[in-house]
Amino acid sequence: MRLISFLPIFDSFDFRNGNGFDPDMDIFETDKDFVIEAEIPGVSKNDMKLNVENDILTLEVEKKKKKEDESFIFKESREGKFKKIFSLPNDVESDKIKAKFENGVLRIIIPKAKVLIPREITLN
Amino acid sequence: MNRLFDEFFGRTLTRGEEFERMRSPNVDVSETKDNILVTVEIPGMTKDDIKVTVRDNILTLSGEKKQEKEEKDANYHRIERSYGSFCRSFELPTTVQFDKVKAGYKDGILKITLPKSEEVKLKEIPINIS
Numbered sequence: 001m002r003l004i005s006f007l008p009i010f011d012s013f014d015f016r017n018g019n020g021f022d023p024d025m026d027i028f029e030t031d032k033d034f035v036i037e038a039e040i041p042g043v044s045k046n047d048m049k050l051n052v053e054n055d056i057l058t059l060e061v062e063k064k065k066k067k068e069d070e071s072f073i074f075k076e077s078r079e080g081k082f083k084k085i086f087s088l089p090n091d092v093e094s095d096k097i098k099a100k101f102e103n104g105v106l107r108i109i110i111p112k113a114k115v116l117i118p119r120e121i122t123l124n
Numbered sequence: 125m126n127r128l129f130d131e132f133f134g135r136t137l138t139r140g141e142e143f144e145r146m147r148s149p150n151v152d153v154s155e156t157k158d159n160i161l162v163t164v165e166i167p168g169m170t171k172d173d174i175k176v177t178v179r180d181n182i183l184t185l186s187g188e189k190k191q192e193k194e195e196k197d198a199n200y201h202r203i204e205r206s207y208g209s210f211c212r213s214f215e216l217p218t219t220v221q222f223d224k225v226k227a228g229y230k231d232g233i234l235k236i237t238l239p240k241s242e243e244v245k246l247k248e249i250p251i252n253i254s
Binding site: 024025026027028029030034035037039040041042043044069070071072073074075076077078103104105 | 150151152153154155156157160161163165166167168169170194195198199200201202203204205206229231232233
């Protein structure tokens with residue numbers, strides 16, 4: 001077991017192809033999990049792809065232009081393709097990663113391996 | 125253990141007061157044949173946290189995006205989302221049927237449909253030029 005991890009975690013590489021579509025993200029950890037939350041409003045589940053390979057997590061999102069016949073008076077929202085590659089911390093259970101999309105927020109839960117979960121030690 | 129060292133090297137972030145104001149949400153205003161559409165990107169909210177009002181010809185959108193307690197206490201590695209309250213107002217053209225304004229919230233998008241008044245629609249009849 002490694003005691004110290006000097007490797008950067010959740011470093012990410014971004015690929016963008018659009019007019020500035022770049023979802024806001026939070027990454028935090030609780031006692032049991034690492035959690036990534038991304039704000040991706042107006043995208044359907046089918047336009048998102050999440051992939052884990054070794055310790056690399058890839059999130060790909062395509063936000064399509066609206067098809068409706070409308071002319072814009074003004075527009076602040078952005079569309080396009082977005083791809084983010086994260087390096088995961090070492091001690092995670094990558095086969096147990098779960099993701100949920102609700103109200104435009106994608107929540108990815110990455111369970112920590114047992115070695116990282118704080119536990120109380122009984123005194124004899 | 126990791127967390128201890130992260131903190132030591134200053135990589136762990138915590139949410140402070142400065143994050144309590146939500147960034148102004150992205151708004152699109154567009155026009156179709158029958159309606160004026162206002163689309164607002166406000167992910168992570170519930171219907172009950174959003175208020176839409178029309179007074180005279182001013183449309184006001186407001187609300188509060190709340191953060192779960194469990195998340196507030198967590199250790200952060202990256203912070204980009206913002207929480208708190210927001211408010212935006214728009215002056216509407218007087219050619220909108222204010223009593224027929226509809227709003228819905230789905231997939232993080234608030235969509236407000238403002239039907240154009242009949243007179244405006246009549247004006248849009250194409251005229252053949254001989």
